[in-house]
Amino acid sequence: MVIGAGLVGLATARAMARKGREVLLLESEDAFGTATSSRNSEVIHAGIFYVHGSLKERLCIEGRDKLYAFCDAYGVNCKRTTKVVYATDESELPALKKLQTHAANSGVHMVWLTQADARAIEPNLHCVAALHSPLTGIVDSHAYMLALLGDAESHGAAIAYNSPITGGRGDADGVVLEVGGDANMTLKARTVINCAGLGAQTIGRSIAGIKAGSVPPQHFAKGSYFYLSGKPPFTRLIYPLPGHASLGLHYTLDLAGQGRFGPDLEWVDAIDYRVDESREASFYEAIRKYWPDLPNGALRPGYTGIRPKIQGPGEPSKDFDIQFPDQTGVNGFVALYGIESPGLTSSLAIADYVADRIP
DSSP: OEEOOSHHHHHHHHHHHHTTOOOEEEOSSSSSSOSGGGSSOOEEOOSOSSOTTOHHHHHHHHHHHHHHHHHHHHTOOEEOOOEEEEESSGGGHHHHHHHHHHHHHTTOOOEEEEHHHHHHHOTTOOOSEEEEETTOEEEOHHHHHHHHHHHHHHTTOEEESSOOEEEEEEETTEEEEEEOTTTOEEEEESOEEEOOGGGHHHHHHHEETOOTTOSOOOEEEEEEEEEEOSSOSOSSEEEOOOOSSOOOSEEEEOTTOOEEEEOOOEEESSOOOOOOGGGHHHHHHHHTTTOTTOOTTOEEEEEEEEEEESSOTTSOOOOOEEEOHHHHSSTTEEEEEOOOTTHHHHHHHHHHHHHTTOO
16 A cells, blocks of 8 residues: 555555556545645756765656656656756855766766856846756656556556545554545555655554654745746746755746746745745845846746655755665555655656565
8 A cells, every 4th residue: 555646656656566566545635646746846856956875866866867768658748948056146156166066976967157158048047157957857747647647557556535544553464554534444455655745744653553753853844936927038947056945946937838936935834835925025036136137016926835844944954764664663664754855856766766675
């Protein structure tokens, strides 16, 4: 059983089904991908921002290549837009050079752009220098999830909606789950994989026998997006230098050519997807640092997403936390915590990483 039909849950169910396992995917909502998986930038990351040797670095780079190949094979719409990471003033040049070296050490080539180089490809970009990432792109996340589900089902997997997990326990030969909602039954499986995203910690703590201290802290990092009215100013994705908890308020395009800015970062105590329009002023201020000509009134509220972080405010970024039974303490229980960005890019690689380690 796989808990959670977001991107990673769908990819994991598919990977297990393709290994010949009997797979049931349990989703608490009435559709797949309704939370984090449908509330992000839809960016395929190159793998330039992550700590060397981390799962985020390894699985992002591996997942990037697998995702492009999957899109080609299954007819999922994606586009290699490329990305520009800019420095707005001389004080940011050392950090930009450090990022180029870091990326090269990860095996990801980035091209240094002088101010003139950057303006030649993006005339509206205000910067003193930049890096160009040729492997970055965007993907239709809904079509991607639909293709994952279709392939999983074609290999025998089944999905049950409106089936929240209310508790469970380990057993000698597997895991017993209590399923509420429409299912309202007790189920047992040799292996249970917790891919519940924002709900992963709640489910982990509900499993009797879980090892004390194995469930990490949970923090909600809300990000708002604003759409741009009018003609898009850039043809590529535009990113600032990253911070500890966020890749910064960046510019992306969707596959229809609609420009959007975000996400920003707001630590919240509860899941709430309403857009706070008062944040608009901070968007104008941040965007005008690299696009001074942003007209007044050009932004309109878009949507929000919440990242399932396992580090809190002021703490350094933490890696994906993927635990197998020797770590969870429950025979057959696998748990995935803190699967935030680059979770979309890494999803196929995460699924294979898990599937390859389950007997």
